[in-house]
Amino acid sequence: MEIHRRGSSGVSDRSDEFIGESIGESIGLLSRMPDIAFINGRFVPWAEATVSIDDRGFQFGDGVYEVIRTYRGVPFELDAHLERLSRSAKELSLLQPYSRTQWMEWIREGVKLAGYREAKVYIQITRGVAPRDHAFPPDVSPTVVMTVRELHPLSPAIRHAGVAARTVEDLRWGRCDIKSINLLGNVLAREEAKKAGVFEAILVKDGLVTEGSASNVMAVRAGSIVTAPEGPRILSGVTRTVVLTMAAKERILVEERFFPVDFLYTADEVFLTGTTIEVLGVVEIDGRVIGTGRPGPITRALAARWARLTGSG
Numbered sequence: 001m002e003i004h005r006r007g008s009s010g011v012s013d014r015s016d017e018f019i020g021e022s023i024g025e026s027i028g029l030l031s032r033m034p035d036i037a038f039i040n041g042r043f044v045p046w047a048e049a050t051v052s053i054d055d056r057g058f059q060f061g062d063g064v065y066e067v068i069r070t071y072r073g074v075p076f077e078l079d080a081h082l083e084r085l086s087r088s089a090k091e092l093s094l095l096q097p098y099s100r101t102q103w104m105e106w107i108r109e110g111v112k113l114a115g116y117r118e119a120k121v122y123i124q125i126t127r128g129v130a131p132r133d134h135a136f137p138p139d140v141s142p143t144v145v146m147t148v149r150e151l152h153p154l155s156p157a158i159r160h161a162g163v164a165a166r167t168v169e170d171l172r173w174g175r176c177d178i179k180s181i182n183l184l185g186n187v188l189a190r191e192e193a194k195k196a197g198v199f200e201a202i203l204v205k206d207g208l209v210t211e212g213s214a215s216n217v218m219a220v221r222a223g224s225i226v227t228a229p230e231g232p233r234i235l236s237g238v239t240r241t242v243v244l245t246m247a248a249k250e251r252i253l254v255e256e257r258f259f260p261v262d263f264l265y266t267a268d269e270v271f272l273t274g275t276t277i278e279v280l281g282v283v284e285i286d287g288r289v290i291g292t293g294r295p296g297p298i299t300r301a302l303a304a305r306w307a308r309l310t311g312s313g
């Protein structure tokens with residue numbers, strides 16, 4: 001039984017391959033779709049998509065972001081992502097520069113310009129450009145960046161086999177519910193996972209599982225799903241919400257509570273949820289086999305439902 005791990009599995013993010021290509025050069029070339037960049041209300045060639053070194057995103061990580069994906073050119077759960085973006089911005093007293101309707105227009109335009117069927121839209125809002133001083137600057141307008149890049153979905157072979165993970169101490173700050181661009185704790189955890197040759201880092205705070213470095217974590221025990229509750233310790237994943245609604249439709253019991261690492265090791269099934277990975281079975285954690293060593297029936301049922309919902313199956 002082969003367990004796929006990052007690095008050895010051929011999972012690669014090739015989305016950087018078109019960096020540097022200008023929209024003007026490439027827009028007419030059907031064989032080479034352009035990645036799209038947008039700054040402060042304008043679509044610009046990638047090479048012109050630059051921000052000041054005084055930007056507070058660069059100086060302090062003072063900003064928020066979202067990642068939205070498309071299925072056949074249509075942004076998925078756009079409302080939920082924009083709602084979370086607004087909430088994140090509000091929690092940091094960041095000015096939301098565009099209305100919901102305006103955002104929807106920019107995003108749809110960007111997706112159309114890029115032309116990818118499967119794309120990931122990255123949005124970032126920072127507090128803006130100001131001389132370096134920790135406190136909020138008085139008159140500053142936010143910096144808004146959006147990119148649209150091709151999404152390379154995980155292979156069916158990886159989905160079928162499931163992935164390996166390792167646990168890593170959750171070193172992040174106390175407001176993980178805000179989707180802040182401060183991702184150092186996540187970055188360090190993911191690096192640990194990479195060094196261990198596994199797909200994801202599962203974060204553990206005071207002995208309890210919070211979430212993945214870029215995903216939510218669900219354990220299945222005796223037919224019930226157990227997952228960390230919403231609150232300051234986790235990001236309320238858009239995929240998490242959709243999956244928990246699906247679970248209710250499948251009459252699967254859901255318990256939102258923290259659980260210890262041992263509970264993970266002895267779970268019948270473990271799976272991850274996230275915008276780009278969707279529903280992904282975890283079959284090995286810290287070198288221990290989970291359940292039967294294959295994605296279990298509840299993971300498979302939810303993944304199948306996901307594929308039907310998104311038309312990706």
Ligand code: PMP
Pocket residue numbers: 067186211212213214215216234235236237238239240273274275276
């Ligand atoms: N937790 C963290 C820390 C994440 O970075 C992500 C990915 N955005 C998730 C959970 C999953 O969230 P979503 O389903 O909205 O992609």
